[in-house]
Amino acid sequence: TVLDANAMPLPGATILVKGTNEGTQTDFDGNFTVEATAQDILMVSYIGFKSVEIPVGQQTSIQITLEEDSAALDEVVVVGYGTQKKSVVTGAISSIKASELESLPVTRIEQSLQGRTSGITIAANSGQPGSSSTIRVRGITSFGNNEPLWVVDGVIVDAGGIGYLNQSDIESIEVLKDAASQAIYGARAAAGVILVTTKKGKMGKLTVSYNGYTGLSGPARKLDLLNATEYATLFNEKYANDYNGSPQDFSLPFPNAQSLGEGTDWQDVIFNNSAKKENHEFSLSGGNEVSTFYLSFGYLDQEGIVAKEISKYKRQNIRLNSTHHINDIITVGETIGYSNEKSTGIGNTNSEFGGPLSSSINLDPTTPLIITDPAVANSGLYTNPGVVRDPNGNPYGISNLVIQEMANPLAYIQTRLGNYNWADNFVGNVYVNLELLEGLNLRSTLGGKLAYYGSESFTPVSFLNTSSVVSQNNISRSTNRGFGWNIENTLSYTKQLGDHDFTILLGQGSYSENDTKGETVTYNDIPVNSREDAAFIQVPDDQIIASAYIGTEHRVTSLFSRLTYNYKEKYLVTGIVRRDGSSRFGSNNKYGFFPSFSLGWNPLKEDFWKENDVVNQFKLRGGYGVVGSDAIGDFRYLSTIGAGRNYTFGNVSAVVIGNSPNAPANPDLKWEETRQSNIGFDARFFNNLTMTVDFYNKKTVGILQDVRLPGYVGATGSPSANVADMVNKGFDIELGYSKTFGELNVSLNGNLSYLQNEVVYLGNGIDFLSGGAGFQSSTYPITRTALGQPYNSFFGFQTRGIFQNQQEIDSYVNSEGVVIQPNAVPGDFRYEDVDDNGSITSDDRKFLGSSIPKYTFGLTLNLDYKNFDLLVFSQGAAGNKIFQGLRRLDISNANYQTEALNRWTGEGTSNTFPRLSNVDSNNNFTNPSDFYLEKGDYLRIKTVQLGYSLKREVIEDIGLTRLRVYLTGENLFTFTKYTGFDPEIGGGIFGIDRGFYPQARTGLVGLNIQF
């Protein structure tokens, strides 16, 4: 019997008779049987434990207790097309095991990486249930696609598609961070590779597990917005500031602001303090010598914290993984997962153009939520067809002051009820492994992903305000199908010749993705106007609008090889060569060649290094490699003709289809290359302190991007080109500490990453790229990519306080004595005259900070005491700026945050918040300036979990092996100075807050059962 230190059986441990091929594995109860003679020595090993050698002697029954190997260095790491002992890995790879993920309340697996691995920046794209996160491995590698490559059990799955995975199905997640380890995925590895391995069955007794939790969520934070009295007071003040009529005609728009009281708190209207979240995951696994299987089922149902009627997510999934040893040579296996998802979104998130969040921030508090006065309810705007009413028949209030896309959220919700998106995903692979000779394996894998997805919606006739009018209803359905597949054939040979240990891998693969098609059908003006009755009722032909599309397939073909070699595990070498061909490049540049090598040294294995208690393990690693990217549109190397440049001819006004060339082609388009060197070490000190440190320098050359041409070229659309070079350098540190104090087990794991990003080349003589991120109706882009600066740095005007009086305006002159802002009035911003030309123009913009966090960090504390366990996990980011763009600038009457109460109202009142004005002739509010930039630093207590496991003796009687209950708090505290909802803002460019759907604060109670 093989047991662990707690006398628990270890199933699946390997027993070998030394010097022979004889061997076996323990069954579920830790038992094994092996034939051996008295002179033989048994070698017993198990992952995560120290191996032992036991002389058999005269024993017929042996009880072996394995000691846990606290050194993480002996773990096995998935490296792409195989595994390696962590002690001989030469690349920079972070890995997370199932045990660290169990019962964490994440709904998508990428969230489980946040704060747990170094070198990765993760920010939620939205707090909307089911939405994905933005992941950056060692910074922003390219200007275009920065999504890491996801490989699930060997199948490449696009980043948007990993939502189908169940949390508890994950065996491990590995992140390949340096080029030396990424290069095996050459063509699409530049932005990092994330390898996900799902659980497989184990021989022995059937195991049944259940993990589930349920709880409630609410917003962690509300904005402080003006109430009705404050709003009206400021409205009056603004009116007076802008007034230029005759004094006798002057009258305040809100003559009695105090009487308005608090008014409507629109945030209260949309926020949901009791959003339900529940998750259940069952699994069943087991098997025998021939076949093993793992079967699981998951169910997740979550409501959003904003407008819960239209913010929901539901997912059900099934997974079956199995392996069959047909004979000594042939092994066949498969992993297959299916998921069904249904989500309802609030429409606009992280967009300043409407939706409930943006509306609640911008709507004036003086408009009532519901109109109860019949005189008002039956006049004016409320007589329009489609005005939305509450169950009592009273219309929802419509603002006269804040219009455009800003609608009463309750009315808006009514117009979207019942709309949803759905998806069915099938992802799986089948493989055959032939062990032709000992150590020689031929493996063929066929993987694929088939996705069906679409949406259903009914839009009733509605009148939300004078700008948001739907005068005829419609019902719409869209259906899409996407297919991707890959075939990989690898031949590997592992051999030990004396002290020389080597593995050779040769492989060939071909990949296809984006084989998509779909159609949308809309029936307009169906003869019903209630959601319940809405159906595709026959309407006249011209009321049926249909459209269809077919996607462009993206294909890659590859050849690759890898040699790993070590001498006594002392000197380690890995070399990789890969060649990829992509359908996205022209004939001259179709193929890219991606080599890498890395070296390692374990000095502790040298004779001169004496065994000691200070340094228990130490491995030095270093490598260099090149990986590539073809993440650009299809056929950009060809000059294509586009349709839809139409015109109307004839007195019957018929649309005639016009065609003309698209953007100019770039036949020279070639692979983007990322060259990365990495040096680091893995070490263990004082037996319980582990440390991994990596320094890297990553240079991306020939970055692919669509180029914004000057308008005079006359192109429709933008061509693509290799436009820039960029460097990311920094370091990643992971620290682990674990120690037992009596019955208290303490483990502390932390990581810290530092990153510096700089654009180093943009073409000859080019200092910056045209364009940048836009913001609302701002006429200037708010970011700029320029030489010597981080990618997409914030760019705008620098304020230098506020003019307190006319004398300050008159004395604000340039070096030649020219008054710089002669038209300013007291209360306006003083802008820095960067070019010293005596006036404020577009040339006075400068770099105002970066959206890329310099530091990201995480800290996990685990405590175990008797039957209690406690987890405290926190993470954060620092060194970045956020553009706080919550208020709509082109809606003059939009509400303000309470910071506006500290506006300038006279000399000495404020030096940071200018006077209020709608005319805003000094562009205090419309100029993008440091006024909108805030520090994005934050530290968040992300998860706190307290668990209690019932004693084994107690539950054994009822047939259980595990019973644990736990309480979880999620996003309990966030320490930040940021004034928006949430400083964690994902998206293509981090850190532009346009009304971000904040993350929820959640309390959960959960249960783990195993038998």
Add this chain to the structure above:
Amino acid sequence: LLSCSKEYIELDPLGQPLVDNYYSNESEAYSGLVATYDIMGKQSKSFENMITMMNAGSDDFFAGGGGPSDGIGIQSFSNYSIDASTIPGSFWNDYFQGVFRTNILLQKLPDVPMDEALRTRFTAEAKALRAYYYFELVRLFRNVPLFTEPILTSEIYNIEQADPEAVYAQIETDLTEALPDLPSRITDLENEAGRLTQGSVQALLGKVYLYEDKNQMAAQQFAEVNGTPGGTSKYGYKLVDNFADLFSLDNEFNSESILEVAATSLANVNYDIWGGGQNEGNTVNQMVGPRGYSRTAGSSAPDYAGGWSFNTVTQGLYDVLNGDPRFDATIADLKALEAAGEATYTPGNKDTGYFLKKFMPLNSEKSTGGGNVELNYRQNVYIIRLADTYLMEAEALGASGARAQALLDAVRARVGLAPVPVSMDNIMLERRRELAGEGHRWFDLVRTDRAASVLADRGFTASKNEILPIPLNELENTLIVQNPNY
């Protein structure tokens, strides 16, 4: 194994022909021609359209809209705070797209196997359109680069602006060359109304000469377009009897129409394609409608649809038209309707109570197809109509003489007004009344050096605001030089 071959990664673009193989037959050439016409829609078919923009810069209209920052481009043009960052780039980009499309078509046409007569006509249309687009560019921005063939990729960043005289010379050449090869008038109105004819190109050429102060040459061209004042010209042009009918949707491509941009309610325009090549709806309608317009019960007020209250009418234009027979067809007096208890609306930015009736959106005209109702109005707009060429000829004739007098009289007589003595001031006054809101006024003020005084209270700066600033994007990493004083 198929994956090892090179063919595996050689894919053909589905549904996207290659430029090298395209223009291989008549219908492909025609689709290329349609794409060159597409840009004519700039007059009315997007938020950034010529009519509301140019109206907003004149003394007849304000920008209006929902608030002082609703549409920063049009607002800043209206109050002359416009600069490189606020000028909507599309006023530059779109016309250059038109130039590019005509250039590629003119490059390809000689090799297309097609009917010779059609090739000649297509070539003439492309040249005339290139001239039209350059005319818009040169009168808006003055200093623009000149291309007569597609720009080479290697040359993109080495382009300098041309001498405006050279641009005008090319415009004249293109129009002169196009003229003889065009049909004198469109006979197949059902399919071809809106395409260029000798009449429209000659009118355009006259207008170009007028802008160049080549008055005598201008008058020659206009004389052929106009014929006998009040009569029917050789191209069949004749003033429409009833002024209000000019803006009736049942009377499009009428005898007074010389160059007209058609719109349709059938293009299913939504906000994703608004302003792009697939936008075939008239946006001016929606823009100029009063916000939240609603009629009171039993009202006899017109059944306007609500809009976005752009281009509110100034008191100045109101006063000039007050008492004029054209008032009712030009200005919607919401102030009066509201005072009479007939209708209500929500005042927007720079509300005066007066709206541009020529393009008032009507509930009866709301599209019933797909897309957004507000983006699918179908009203056509004129770029040039006969009353305009009458008055331009009178001006080109030096605002004196019997013919000039007869031309002015004819315009006034059509609406029942007695003659006034012909003079520059009277012609300009007549243009203001006759063509109000059709996008001419700002150009007229600048062309006749009246802008600096008339628009002084708007903030117009002489020697600066006569032309627009060049958009910021054009100045970045290029050799393009900003216009003076911007």
